[in-house]
Amino acid sequence: MSGTLKVHVGVDLGSTTTKAVVLDTSGEILGRGITNSRSNYALASEIAREEARVSARFALLDRALAADDLLATDADRFRNRLLTLFRQRQHVTQLGRLREVSLAEAHADRVKHIRDGLLGRLRDIFDALERDANAPSIETMLASEKRSSDFFRDRAGSAFSRLAEASGASCSGAGGSSVCGEGKRTHVTFDDLMGIFDKAIIQVENTPIDLTFEGNIRDALDACTHGLPEALRERFRRAVDTVVGRSIEEVRTVGTGYGRQTLPFDRRDVRSEILCHGLGAHRQFPTTRTVLDIGGQDTKAIQVDGSGIVTSFQMNDRCAAGCGRYLGYIADEMSLGVHELGPLAMKSTRRVKISSTCTVFAGAELRDRLSLGDRREDILAGLHRAIILRAMALLARSGGIEETFTFTGGVANNAAAVKALRQLVQENYGERTLNISPGSIYTGALGAALFAQRGEDDEARPGQEVAA
Amino acid sequence: MSDSSDTEKAVAAHAGSGKDDSMEKQKAMTADHFRALTRAREEGKKVVYTFVPGNLTELMHAFDVLPVYPEINALQSAMRQRSAQFIGEAERSGHSEDVCTYVKCDLGMIKNGNIGPTGEKLPPPDLLLLSYTGCFTFMKWFELLRQEYDCPVVMLHTPYQSEGRVTDNMRQYMVDQLRNEVIPAFERLTGKTYDEDRLRECLRKSARAEDDMVAVLESAKHRPSPIDAYFGGVYYIGPMFTAFRGTDAAVDYYSTLRREIDARVAQGLGPITPEGEMGPERYRLVVEGPPNWTSFREFWRMFAEEGAVVVASSYTKVGGVYDLGFRHDPEHPLETLADYCLGCYTNRSLPQRIDLLEQYMNDYSADGLLINSVKSCNSFSAGQLLILRQIEARTGLAGGFIETDLVDPRYFSAANVKNRIESYLQMIDQKRQQRRQSLGGSGGSPPPPGSTPLFSPGAEGQP
Numbered sequence: 018m019s020g021t022l023k024v025h026v027g028v029d030l031g032s033t034t035t036k037a038v039v040l041d042t043s044g045e046i047l048g049r050g051i052t053n054s055r056s057n058y059a060l061a062s063e064i065a066r067e068e069a070r071v072s073a074r075f076a077l078l079d080r081a082l083a084a085d086d087l088l089a090t091d092a093d094r095f096r097n098r099l100l101t102l103f104r105q106r107q108h109v110t111q112l113g114r115l116r117e118v119s120l121a122e123a124h125a126d127r128v129k130h131i132r133d134g135l136l137g138r139l140r141d142i143f144d145a146l147e148r149d150a151n152a153p154s155i156e157t158m159l160a161s162e163k164r165s166s167d168f169f170r171d172r173a174g175s176a177f178s179r180l181a182e183a184s185g186a187s188c189s190g191a192g193g194s195s196v197c198g199e200g201k202r203t204h205v206t207f208d209d210l211m212g213i214f215d216k217a218i219i220q221v222e223n224t225p226i227d228l229t230f231e232g233n234i235r236d237a238l239d240a241c242t243h244g245l246p247e248a249l250r251e252r253f254r255r256a257v258d259t260v261v262g263r264s265i266e267e268v269r270t271v272g273t274g275y276g277r278q279t280l281p282f283d284r285r286d287v288r289s290e291i292l293c294h295g296l297g298a299h300r301q302f303p304t305t306r307t308v309l310d311i312g313g314q315d316t317k318a319i320q321v322d323g324s325g326i327v328t329s330f331q332m333n334d335r336c337a338a339g340c341g342r343y344l345g346y347i348a349d350e351m352s353l354g355v356h357e358l359g360p361l362a363m364k365s366t367r368r369v370k371i372s373s374t375c376t377v378f379a380g381a382e383l384r385d386r387l388s389l390g391d392r393r394e395d396i397l398a399g400l401h402r403a404i405i406l407r408a409m410a411l412l413a414r415s416g417g418i419e420e421t422f423t424f425t426g427g428v429a430n431n432a433a434a435v436k437a438l439r440q441l442v443q444e445n446y447g448e449r450t451l452n453i454s455p456g457s458i459y460t461g462a463l464g465a466a467l468f469a470q471r472g473e474d475d476e477a478r479p480g481q482e483v484a485a
Numbered sequence: 486m487s488d489s490s491d492t493e494k495a496v497a498a499h500a501g502s503g504k505d506d507s508m509e510k511q512k513a514m515t516a517d518h519f520r521a522l523t524r525a526r527e528e529g530k531k532v533v534y535t536f537v538p539g540n541l542t543e544l545m546h547a548f549d550v551l552p553v554y555p556e557i558n559a560l561q562s563a564m565r566q567r568s569a570q571f572i573g574e575a576e577r578s579g580h581s582e583d584v585c586t587y588v589k590c591d592l593g594m595i596k597n598g599n600i601g602p603t604g605e606k607l608p609p610p611d612l613l614l615l616s617y618t619g620c621f622t623f624m625k626w627f628e629l630l631r632q633e634y635d636c637p638v639v640m641l642h643t644p645y646q647s648e649g650r651v652t653d654n655m656r657q658y659m660v661d662q663l664r665n666e667v668i669p670a671f672e673r674l675t676g677k678t679y680d681e682d683r684l685r686e687c688l689r690k691s692a693r694a695e696d697d698m699v700a701v702l703e704s705a706k707h708r709p710s711p712i713d714a715y716f717g718g719v720y721y722i723g724p725m726f727t728a729f730r731g732t733d734a735a736v737d738y739y740s741t742l743r744r745e746i747d748a749r750v751a752q753g754l755g756p757i758t759p760e761g762e763m764g765p766e767r768y769r770l771v772v773e774g775p776p777n778w779t780s781f782r783e784f785w786r787m788f789a790e791e792g793a794v795v796v797a798s799s800y801t802k803v804g805g806v807y808d809l810g811f812r813h814d815p816e817h818p819l820e821t822l823a824d825y826c827l828g829c830y831t832n833r834s835l836p837q838r839i840d841l842l843e844q845y846m847n848d849y850s851a852d853g854l855l856i857n858s859v860k861s862c863n864s865f866s867a868g869q870l871l872i873l874r875q876i877e878a879r880t881g882l883a884g885g886f887i888e889t890d891l892v893d894p895r896y897f898s899a900a901n902v903k904n905r906i907e908s909y910l911q912m913i914d915q916k917r918q919q920r921r922q923s924l925g926g927s928g929g930s931p932p933p934p935g936s937t938p939l940f941s942p943g944a945e946g947q948p
């Protein structure tokens with residue numbers, strides 16, 4: 018394993034999450050990365066790419082381990098543990114930054130009157146967070162990182178607020194009983210603390226931090242191989258070193274998605290997400306002819322031909338009713354995470370008929386229903402069906418649903434939405450093959466990476482030949 | 486159609502000589518017309534409100550009355566960014582969100598003093614000439630105006646071409662209405678007797694201007710097209726579709742415009758856009774449906790920036806489909822007015838519209854058909870998806886669909902529209918690439934899935 022590895026990258030800048038996919042020259046997916054889209058799109062794109070690079074390096078490490086007879090025997094367990102520890106390193110790095118920024122925020126004039134109390138409470142909270150992060154229990158938390166909503170912001174946010182609440186109510190766990198009393202005297206409230214957190218997390222998210230494979234892997238490796246015989250440790254070290262030493266050349270990157278215009282890419286390296294979803298879905302399921310993508314801001318119904326080329330599409334108009342964002346509002350309204358909505362809706366026994374999927378009225382509709390005595394799960398089942406009904410209208414307008422049909426985008430991970438879709442497809446079109454890739458959230462980025470790979474013959478974009 | 490927007494200034498630079506003769510002329514004509522309207526009362530002139538499709542402008546000139554077109558007022562209000570307020574007022578007074586926004590904009594404008602595009606107050610109508618060409622909203626609109634102004638209404642009912650052709654019966658039915666209803670109403674209004682020679686004279690001038698206008702629109706068959714036949718097109722059709730058909734001013738305007746465009750063709754120039762000369766022509770599109778007026782310039786830019794030029798559009802046929810050969814005929818004055826009304830684009834059956842668009846796709850060597858579906862207008866929007874599927878199936882070229890509104894800014898989402906236009910143009914790129922890669926490189930792509938021809942090409946003859 019030496020020489021330069023050439024790769025093609027696709028970045029899908031969505032309204033909620035930003036995804037990146039790295040393809041090797043044979044077209045195999047080498048790495049994938051995802052992060053929450055923040056106000057700084059360029060940075061979100063860079064972080065997703067970095068994540069994809071990290072996962073590409075781990076893929077290279079897999080290859081290196083497999084090639085070593087000795088290491089290959091226990092490669093999976095080692096690799097998973099290393100990955101967990103690597104994530105832990107990343108988490109601790111970000112937490113350190115969050116601490117610095119939070120303490121700096123506590124010096125702002127706005128909170129002058131409670132500064133001392135605030136500083137004390139923040140130190141206690143961060144001490145506790147760091148202890149937790151370094152304790153083995155973090156491993157379980159980090160291991161469940163399958164959930165795409167689990168970004169640093171979410172993980173740190175829930176832990177911080179738990180501690181902020183607890184240290185306000187009682188002094189247990191916070192370092193030293195004096196803090197509690199001080200907190201009361203200086204009136205540091207839960208809201209004060211969360212105010213600091215909200216300000217700090219934005220800064221942390223919007224400044225670059227070293228989360229690279231190269232920058233964090235050695236510490237992780239040390240921890241991972243701690244206690245092993247030195248010869249074996251050395252062997253692992255060599256495997257990791259070859260991966261670190263491998264230079265990866267990103268031949269071309271193509272951007273897509275809602276925020277693609279804001280990416281610092283050449284116009285020629287930007288593709289519509291409609292084309293990318295078509296091509297990505299075709300790659301995931303080559304017989305696909307119809308694609309439904311429900312993203313945060315828009316819903317798209319796409320028809321593709323045998324090579325993944327879009328032949329027709331329809332999307333929602335200016336109104337984001339029935340898009341992913343709508344589920345976000347509902348989740349906020351119910352004080353739940355978006356990923357909790359589907360499972361709850363699946364428990365429904367008696368679906369409520371929902372008439373409006375208007376994002377603006379989502380909260381009102383929900384409160385009306387609750388006040389009428391409907392159960393949350395039944396309302397949610399109705400909401401999911403309403404979303405899919407809107408999508409069905411777009412599908413019909415785009416030309417219907419062909420035999421092989423693929424559902425992509427964040428909402429494709431939602432079991433209740435999938436269930437409603439299956440029912441409605443069956444009712445309206447009869448038997449159809451519905452595909453959902455476990456990596457459906459990456460479909461757009463995959464399509465973009467494939468466009469990047471098509472590269473050169475694609476250069477002759479809009480035809481000068483026409484004008485000639 | 487004149488306001489002092491940047492768009493207009495840019496379009497005004499159209500003259501091949503570097504001067505903007507035609508646009509200056511159009512401006513002057515419009516200014517004269519509105520001046521005449523403000524002085525109508527004192528000069529004892531009668532004012533008639535009427536609609537663009539199926540307008541009887543020559544007959545009005547023959548009776549020396551001044552026409553006002555509420556649709557034009559509405560789109561002018563939108564271009565001056567007044568429509569949101571006007572529509573809001575109409576909605577507050579009880580008009581539903583679903584009512585055509587031209588109507589609400591007009592009602593709001595009336596409530597705000599009926600100030601026209603030149604900043605002067607428009608006179609109230611002495612007569613409402615309801616030329617009905619298939620849009621039911623027209624009837625309701627003038628019902629409201631009648632209530633507002635308490636003035637007489639005369640209706641000219643144009644039968645829809647449901648069979649895809651104009652029959653002698655239909656024509657006779659219209660001539661009878663003209664003779665027995667419309668002309669007597671004008672006689673009562675003006676106290677003058679109908680002077681057929683005067684009407685013939687106007688019709689003769691119409692035909693001359695029509696020849697030149699068709700030549701201008703058909704100049705888009707050249708590569709590169711010297712005009713944008715949608716965004717630029719709305720300026721070119723202005724005088725013909727409104728108060729000036731049948732006048733010397735229109736004859737002069739269109740011969741000037743034609744000279745300017747001919748000069749552009751000779752020099753191999755493309756269209757002028759609000760941002761100046763357009764870059765290389767990359768896409769040639771046929772567009773179906775009216776434009777959005779509230780973000781007209783931004784909308785145009787989305788096309789121009791990508792090198793997309795509209796080579797033919799159905800909207801520039803709402804006030805008459807002249808390129809199929811119809812000309813006003815002074816030898817048969819009332820019959821020709823009947824034929825004119827019967828032939829307007831929105832009075833044509835869906836199969837006829839599809840045939841016409843297919844013809845445009847072929848004659849103008851287009852890369853695709855793009856439909857702008859406006860929320861307001863059922864006359865246009867009903868059946869547009871069918872049109873799209875049919876054109877895709879018949880031509881194998883890319884079809885695209887965007888949604889906006891005429892004059893309600895709430896229905897123009899720039900990000901959404903831009904996204905769709907870009908996606909559509911990239912779809913065309915891919916189709917081209919596919920065609921290049923396929924052996925031979927000629928021939929269309931197979932029809933898209935799920936499109937079954939409902940109308941067979943050519944089954945419905947053009948009149």
Ligand code: SF4
Pocket residue numbers: 556585586587588620621622623861862863864865891
């Ligand atoms: S519905 Fe269409 S044809 Fe009728 S008045 Fe409105 S814009 Fe004009």
